[in-house]
Amino acid sequence: MEKLKKTALFNSYKKYGAKIIDFAGWSMPVQFEGIIPEHEAVRERAGLFDVSHMGEADITGKDALEFVQNLITNDAAVLEDNQILYTPMCYPDGGIVDDIIVYRFNGEHFFLVINAANIEKDISWMIGHKGNFDVEIKNISSSIIQLAVQGPKAENILQKLTDVDLGKIKFFFCKRDVIISGRKCMISRTGYTGEDGFEIYSAAENGEYLWDRILEAGREEGIKPAGLGARDTLRFEVNLPLYGNELSEAITPLEAGIGFFVKLDKKNFIGREALLKQKEEGIKRKIIGFEMKERGIPRHGYEVLTEGRKIGEVTTGYRSPSLKKNIGLALVDSAYSKLGTEIFVKIRGRLLKAEVADKKFYKKKYKK
Template sequence: MEKLKRTALFDSYEKYGAKMINFAGWSMPVQFEGIIPEHEAVREKAGLFDVSHMGEVDIMGKDALQFVQNLITNDVSVLEENQILYTPMCYPNGGIVDDIIVYRFNSEHFFLVINAANIEKDIDWMLSNKGSFDVDIKNISSSIIQLAIQGPKAQKILQKLTNTDLREIKFFFCKRNVLVSEKECMVSRTGYTGEDGFEIYTGTENAEYLWDKILETGREEGIKPVGLGARDTLRFEVNLLLYGNELSESITPLEAGIGFFVKLDKKSFIGKDALLKQKKEGLKRKIIGLKMKERGIPRHGYEVFAEDKKIGEVTTGYRSPSLKKNIGLALVDFKYSGLGTEIFVKVRGKLLKAEVVDKKFYKKNYKK
């Protein structure tokens, strides 16, 4: 049996009542108190996530800007120092290698955050596309932990632990060399929940101390430790996509509905020709939002039908904790992607009626 990887916080999970699962080869908490109360804590107060299983890569060197530009579909040339962007990273055929977060420290130093399941694959992909670019690609995942504090009270709680004015960290920006309870950290403001919040990057030696300190400091404000279960329901409600569900090597960014992050006017990048061709010819399938009209929960992998034929599959589906509705995302034939289209989801052998709806099920509450 494969030995699961552990984050630096593994030994702390038990005292907070964590229920563990295998996630992408990592032993991670799926929940502490429970998915619903953790979800509600983030929407109404605050939650703290251990996301140290995510990968971090330093790209440094004279050609760092040009290398990253070629690697991703979005445009890092427009970023200020310490500004951040979200982007797909594609294969030549337009399929997605991964969706990543890129931090620009300066034109010769970029910091990439990649999905836990894709760390080795992504590093290999970067190295195989290094070519003649003068860059150093360094996987620093094992030396860094990442905590995410999310929710309307996140700033109030974290501010008690630092002299840095957190109001100065704008949405999709970061600040380096921030002291959080006297520990040196980098703090950014992006999020994966639809709520305001911060990511805290620091050395693994600070993991347990900061985890305990943040939870202790935020106790009066109602902060809770949050597992991967609520992380998934939170991101899904605000149409933030998950690699392996809505994104994959067989799905393009245009099909996934994240074409905004594909800058086809950029001089060149891996996958540009395929994506230009797809845009010109038109999409054959698309990720849609759906709402059940009959009683049943659409789950990942459930088949979707229309006019007595299979038209696609559910990529993510839940009974939404915030909306109290059974909703989902699905990849379906483009012909059936229009809002209001009647479709059917096969739930436990029965075809149940559903409707195509806007994918933005829940309104984001970021501070911009």
């Protein structure tokens, strides 16, 4: 654990009783009080996550928009200043380099949020595709902290610490130069839990101070510090994909079920030809949702079978804290993706019955 990277909030973890794990080379809290109470706090009240392990890249220059457009499958040209979009970033063969969040500050300044495990890979990928674009690419990950306040009471809690009217920040928009408890921050409203909430970006030295102030402000509302365990169960229940599970270099966005974020009518981007060909020829694998019909909890990597033949693998599986059901996501042959189809999951050597179900297990409650 000594060689693992640490966020600027590492010293706060023990203070709040965190259980630390190795996550993508980082010392991160998997839980504080426990995954279930933290999950329930976010669904019912509010939770505070340290997600400072995520990476950030600053893209500036007169060709910033064209450069970003070439990298991503979604269309950044539709963004207003301070608007945000979610997008895959693909290899030429259509496999996914990463799924990222793109902030447009203006036409010559974009801010990209990338997954912790992919920071070095993504930055290298961007630099390798700079070509003749007049842009500067800066990896600013180590200088920034990111906190996420998530849950139905998130706005009420954070509003106590700022004079900015948070109700005016729309879903997938941000506001810069916001003062929170005396510290300059950027606030966005996206979320990775299915609940309303905010991301707070600030200088690394403000991390522990902001963490403490937010928890103090939310004490009466029942806010809890939350770890990566609850973050995973929350995102999974609302079918938000995770890189390394539902997304990877071996899975295309069309197979992953996020084709909405692939704009094939956009003139050009890395991977377009391969994705266009895949769509024309038909998608042979799909991410499905399923519900166990026999007792057993599916886990990542478990085999999915039918008539004794392997048709895919579980990408994520849990006993859902919100629904009290054993459910999962799996990448399977498209022929078995129809709702109601009977499948079997191999759990500890036994084939247990399951049924293909709607992937949106829990209804999102984002503020629009």
